[in-house]
Amino acid sequence: QVQLVESGGGLVQAGGSLRLSCAASGRTFNSYVMGWFRQAPGKEREFVAAIGRSGGSTYYADSVKGRFTISRDNAKNTVYLQMNSLKPEDTAVYYCASKYGRRIVSGMEYDYWGQGTQVTVSS
Numbered sequence: 001q002v003q004l005v006e007s008g009g010g011l012v013q014a015g016g017s018l019r020l021s022c023a024a025s026g027r028t029f030n031s032y033v034m035g036w037f038r039q040a041p042g043k044e045r046e047f048v049a050a051i052g053r054s055g056g057s058t059y060y061a062d063s064v065k066g067r068f069t070i071s072r073d074n075a076k077n078t079v080y081l082q083m084n085s086l087k088p089e090d091t092a093v094y095y096c097a098s099k100y101g102r103r104i105v106s107g108m109e110y111d112y113w114g115q116g117t118q119v120t121v122s123s
Contacts, residue, residue, distance in 0.1 A: 023039070033071075033100075035047065051071065092119060
């Protein structure tokens with residue numbers, strides 16, 4: 001069982017930045033691909049970014065490419081999402097997720113999910 005706890009959300013003006021963190025329990029963090037997803041009110045949950053087990057491979061949704069950066073620190077069992085040049089349409093609850101294995105995916109086939117952290121971008 002893996003527990004994921006997100007933090008770092010909040011209210012920010014358009015053009016601003018936020019850094020989300022996701023702390024994972026367990027001793028096998030580096031066995032999991034990690035991903036970030038988001039869900040805006042009235043919309044389906046969507047993929048944002050994912051990172052491979054060693055941190056060497058990353059994958060982004062087109063909507064955030066060039067603005068968001070995913071990274072991980074396996075020594076701290078933590079994955080991060082640096083969000084720059086935020087837009088009002090980035091407003092959503094952001095979820096961290098983990099998937100056992102090496103294949104990076106953008107779908108919902110992740111094994112564990114956090115409770116989410118709210119990000120609100122004002123115009």
